Amino acid sequence: MDFNLSEEQLMIQQAARDFAQTELLPGVIERDTHQKFPTEQVKKMGELGFLGMMVDPKYGGAGLDSVSYVLAMEEIAKIDASAAVVMSVNNSLVCAGLEKFASEEQKMKYLKPLASGEVIGAFALSEPEAGSDATSQRTTAEDKGDYYLLNGTKNWITNGGNASYYIVIAQTDPEKKHKGINAFIVERGWEGFEIGPKEDKLGIRGSDTHSLLFTDVKVPKENRIGEDGFGFNFAMAVLNGGRIGIASQALGIASGAYELALKYAKERKAFGTEIINHQAIAFKLADMHVNITAARMLCFKAAVEKDAGKDISESGAMAKLYSSQVAMDTTIEAVQVHGGYGYVKEYHVERLMRDAKITQIYEGTSEIQKIVISRSIAKK
Ligand code: CAA
Ligand code: FAD
Numbered sequence: 001m002d003f004n005l006s007e008e009q010l011m012i013q014q015a016a017r018d019f020a021q022t023e024l025l026p027g028v029i030e031r032d033t034h035q036k037f038p039t040e041q042v043k044k045m046g047e048l049g050f051l052g053m054m055v056d057p058k059y060g061g062a063g064l065d066s067v068s069y070v071l072a073m074e075e076i077a078k079i080d081a082s083a084a085v086v087m088s089v090n091n092s093l094v095c096a097g098l099e100k101f102a103s104e105e106q107k108m109k110y111l112k113p114l115a116s117g118e119v120i121g122a123f124a125l126s127e128p129e130a131g132s133d134a135t136s137q138r139t140t141a142e143d144k145g146d147y148y149l150l151n152g153t154k155n156w157i158t159n160g161g162n163a164s165y166y167i168v169i170a171q172t173d174p175e176k177k178h179k180g181i182n183a184f185i186v187e188r189g190w191e192g193f194e195i196g197p198k199e200d201k202l203g204i205r206g207s208d209t210h211s212l213l214f215t216d217v218k219v220p221k222e223n224r225i226g227e228d229g230f231g232f233n234f235a236m237a238v239l240n241g242g243r244i245g246i247a248s249q250a251l252g253i254a255s256g257a258y259e260l261a262l263k264y265a266k267e268r269k270a271f272g273t274e275i276i277n278h279q280a281i282a283f284k285l286a287d288m289h290v291n292i293t294a295a296r297m298l299c300f301k302a303a304v305e306k307d308a309g310k311d312i313s314e315s316g317a318m319a320k321l322y323s324s325q326v327a328m329d330t331t332i333e334a335v336q337v338h339g340g341y342g343y344v345k346e347y348h349v350e351r352l353m354r355d356a357k358i359t360q361i362y363e364g365t366s367e368i369q370k371i372v373i374s375r376s377i378a379k380k
Pocket of ligand 1: 085089125126131132133134135178233236237239240362363365368372
């Protein structure tokens with residue numbers, strides 16, 4: 001076991017840190033306040049290879065390992081958790097799913113522009129009545145011979161208003177339950193495909209979240225991913241990897257808040273000394289440091305296991321469950337360390353606290369991660 005990062009991994013970490021400081025930090029409060037999507041910044045992320053980090057270069061990706069991805073996600077989420085979720089969805093839900101399961105033709109047509117960051121993608125599983133209970137898909141994809149007829153509504157779709165390509169999960173044969181579900185690549189602008197209004201959110205306000213409405217959308221048969229009935233297993237396999245992305249986003253939110261709190265505690269004076277000299281404050285920082293280090297290790301473990309081709313359902317869920325709790329705890333305490341200053345936008349920690357909450361909800365709530373973990377340990 002070796003805890004050292006390689007030269008290449010350190011370079012990626014530094015590149016992401018520099019990018020976050022120079023390109024993301026300047027407008028982050030304004031984007032949060034006005035719910036402004038980071039269009040220019042996402043374009044630059046694509047140019048730097050951050051949108052298809054693990055994809056083979058022959059499909060337009062950067063060909064890097066998953067630990068590099070965790071490192072880059074952490075650095076970007078430290079500064080702008082909204083940009084980080086755009087990156088996470090594109091990398092680990094859209095690109096990873098296509099690279100692993102799509103046909104060669106689908107990869108050349110869709111993966112290449114997505115991995116190179118020319119366009120971004122979205123992943124549409126959730127519905128008004130099917131969130132945690134994801135097998136209860138109400139969206140239908142009726143088999144019409146050489147095409148499917150797509151009808152229904154997807155909810156809460158990240159990148160919904162800015163994506164060019166959407167991976168949409170739908171039920172083809174309800175009698176077969178989850179074995180009758182398919183996954184499709186749907187293009188923006190197809191007749192009958194409408195994008196609903198943007199959600200007004202508590203956090204990650206720079207990212208865009210929309211419902212998607214499908215009315216008799218004709219999806220060519222060649223846009224189905226994998227064999228007939230593979231859609232639910234596809235979604236689960238993709239989400240196992242996706243959870244590493246969100247775990248790393250949560251890790252970044254936590255470590256961003258910790259770094260701000262540590263700096264502030266060394267500068268702010270009360271009762272004649274820097275507040276870090278008050279043990280109540282010093283102990284908060286010690287707890288944050290331990291918890292963040294443990295969260296980072298769980299993220300690395302899941303990433304290393306993913307690259308080794310292992311089943312990461314348990315390790316991905318563990319990384320997400322723990323990191324998201326650490327993000328919540330750390331950001332709440334970081335606001336406390338800042339006192340009244342922590343409660344205003346200028347000091348960033350209140351935004352990080354609002355951003356942290358979503359990491360316990362999307363890509364499977366914490367309760368769902370516990371279901372995944374408990375089923376896995378019960379099998380052993
Ligand atoms: N990995 C691989 N396969 C899995 C799996 C996993 N983690 N979890 C379930 N499966 C497979 C099962 O093996 C089974 O397949 P087979 O029949 O072929 O063996 C199939 O899925 C159905 O499994 P269950 O019988 O266990 O189904 P269930 O209904 O009892 O529970 C669940 C499934 C784990 C709760 C699942 O519905 C789930 O993960 N729900 C959460 C949904 C979710 O994470 N949504 C995220 C949307 S994307 C998003 O949120 C993006 C974003 O914000 C940025
Ligand atoms: P519900 O499933 O209704 O859950 C409500 C509560 O009940 C939760 O606390 C849950 O943990 C609990 N619960 C439910 N079932 C159980 C159980 N069996 N045992 C114990 N507790 C249970 N989805 C996508 O497909 N693509 C996206 O890009 C995407 N982006 C999102 C972005 C944002 C900002 C948000 C808010 C959501 C996004 N989602 C996306 C949807 C997200 O994945 C779901 O909100 C999430 O899976 C929970 O589903 P739900 O909201 O329907 O809650």
